[in-house]
Amino acid sequence: MQIVYHIGAHCTDQESLHASLVKNNEMLVQKRVAPASTPKYRNIICGHLKAKAAGSRLEKTRLELLADILGNTEADRAIFTNGNFIRVPNRIFENEVFYTLTVEKLQAFGTLFSGHDIEISICIRDPESFVPAAFGELHGRSYDRLMAGTRAEVLQWHGLIDQIRATLPNAKITAWCNENTPFIWPKLLRCVMWLTDEDPVEGGYDLIASALTQSGTQNLQNYFKANPPASEKER
Helix, strand or coil: CEEEEECCCCCCCCCHHHHHHHHCHHHHHHCCEEECCHHHHHHHHHHHHHHHHCCCCCCCCHHHHHHHHHCCCCCCEEEEECCCCCCCHHHCEECCEECCCHHHHHHHHHHHCCCCEEEEEEEECCHHHHHHHHHHCCCCCCHHHHHCCCCHHHCCHHHHHHHHHHHCCCCEEEEEEHHHHHHHHHHHHHHHHCCCCCCCCCCCCCCHHHHCCHHHHHHHHHHHHHCCCCCCCCC
């Protein structure tokens, strides 16, 4: 089975991917793609990863684990999303390191789903806007506590991507910039959902609406309805 995990990052598309999966659930099930229900699979995966980190023996096989997550859904591809998978917002920086538990968490995840084709997706954001946005998530805590001695000017996303690649060398990685997300959202949805250019996608214009007025969004949708693009490149 193909296992897709969208791991954030914080202060990017938030829960937009999960919301789009919900909108397209009926079609995805027909195509044997399972967008798992949020609270259930996050708790199950988190519980198993904590048990593994503690050295405990897992009580269930990998097949039983997937059965717990997916229920009776028959699927060739499962999609999970969790922006807090690596760290919660107030621990993004720790010991002068950016996302300290990347290797540990992904190693455990890779072991948990070994034998499956793992894909990791991540949305990154310009550090100049990422740090203030992350600070805004702390709700009154100090800037110094957020940064934990880390200098903002040395924040580099390529180091995190390199860690993902080194930890899961056989995994497919899909990464994109938050600043581009509203304009490439339909393409991203098709990529993550395993759909073709011909497959209809609900919610493809949801994020562009954040950059347009209500009338502008309606005009855009009307235009594409009257002039459907022949391909994603044309879009």
